[in-house]
Amino acid sequence: MRWKGNSRVLLMAAIVFVFLIPPATAQDHDEAGARIVGHAAADGWSAAFLEKLCDSVGARVTGTPQSQAAAELIFKALRDAGYQPRFEEYELKTAWRRGAAAARIVSPVDAPLLLGSYGWAPGTPGQIEAVVVDLGRATALNRSQDAASVKGAAVLVDVNAIGTEPSQVVRAAIAQQLARAGAAAMLIPSDKPHRMLYTSGYGFYPRAPLPILSVAMEDTLLLRRLLAKGAVKISLDVRNNFGPAARERNVVAELVGKNPKELVILGAHFDSWDYAQGANDNGAGVAAILDAARILKLVGTRPGSTIRFVFFSGEEQGNLGSQAYISSHGDEIAAIWAFIIVDSGAETPLGFISIAREDVVAPLRKTLQPLATLGAEKVRAEAVMDSDDAAFAMAGVPAFRLDVEAGDYEDRHHTIVDTFERVDPRALAANTAVTALAALLIANAPERPGRHLSSAEVAELLKKTGLESASQMLAGERNP
Ligand SMILES: [Zn+2]
Secondary structure, three states: OOOOHHHHHHHHHHHHHHHHOOHHHOOOHHHHHHHHHHHHHHOOHHHHHHHHHHHHHOOOOOOOHHHHHHHHHHHHHHHHOOOOOEEEEEEEOOEEEOOOEEEEEEEOOOEEOOEEEOOOOOOOOOOEEEEEEEOOOOOOOOHHHHHHHHOOOEEEOOOOOOOOOOHHHHHHHHHHHHHHOOOOEEEEEOOOOOOOOOOOOOOOOOOOOOOEEEEOHHHHHHHHHHHOOOOOEEEEEEOOEEEOOEEEEEEEEEEOOOEEEEEEEEEEEOOOOOOOOOHHHHHHHHHHHHHHHHHHHHOOOOOOEEEEEEEEOOHHHOOHHHHHHHHHOHHHHHHEEEEEEOOOOOOOEEEEEEEOOOOOHHHHHHHOHHHHHHOOOEEEEEOOOOOOHHHHHHOOOOEEEEEEOOOOHHHHOOOOOOOHHHOOHHHHHHHHHHHHHHHHHHHHOOOOOOOOOOHHHHHHHHHHOOOHHHHHHHOOOOOO
């Protein structure tokens, strides 16, 4: 485990705060802040909750009993903290279960081939054999040349960082083109180290048009060395299952403010992928927000605006839970001062990222200045559209995400090593403290960090920042 500079400062600060400041004197704002930091670092609650979530529930794929169990664990934790939580249901169009995925190279050599399915993708019709066609970094299928050659083939396509569109948009578009051309499967080289596979469902829910398979990088290199010398044939046997429509749930609770109708929302998705425990993505975010809720209640602070906590399912299928939240809270959307998501893993916090909007950066920076003692006062804008903050940004709400040091998040993301013991409890405590303080500072600020954008302004912003296709995909408006 690496040493985290800011976490060390936080821990030392916490020890001072917790033991030197008696709770009875914590009346003013500064003392409330000190107590929040102290409880986050000293109680060990977030790490204990994360361990329970990971080891007693485990992977939480949307639509599974484990997802239901996670929602209940969150509900209970909120109730134990003194809240009156509620479930908010929405419909999941299709459920999906991963089955076994077996593959071999059958010619020109007999060799194992390590691959695994993307989410919400079908399996193969039993065991099949297919020639491998390599399209490399193609951004689209060239109809005249490629369409005939991919019929019945397992087609390798590098979809990471090509072209100007986000990779999940390119990936979904090429999958549709390959299916129409009659390809047997789409093979996507994994960009993870140590022969690890990747999985995702963005752009594929409610059903991918053909088997989509992550192939280990080392195995991809072998396939390409063999292809350089001649034809390559593989066998594939992938057994996924789709289920009928199902109900899914978000979990919601709130700390009522002096202006109860004004809202600051903290959110985290609790669903995960199934290769491991979903510890960093996004058990860590859930643990941080839940602990923030627990501590804000514990210190007895009454915020200016109401602070609402929302735990989403369905994020991994394309922000289903957060989009359902937006659809069912239409009349309240205008009252949201800010939405903050924690979904970047437990690493040392740096500040907050505004989703594509520059105009909210300076006002939020001013409000969050007190976070400078924790090194987490930085605010910047970035054009990203890959988590639940997108649903709020698309509705015109000033939407932010906790920004953290990169760490090894990308290597662990959606792989077999997204496991509990790799999460640093000190970084998790720092995330908890920073998120709780940020919510309180915004809720107590004299004015909002920014106005709401009209739908025309949102459309213009998405176009200007290159997020138009990604937002259309999430909204289900894109038919590649
Ligand atoms: Zn996530």
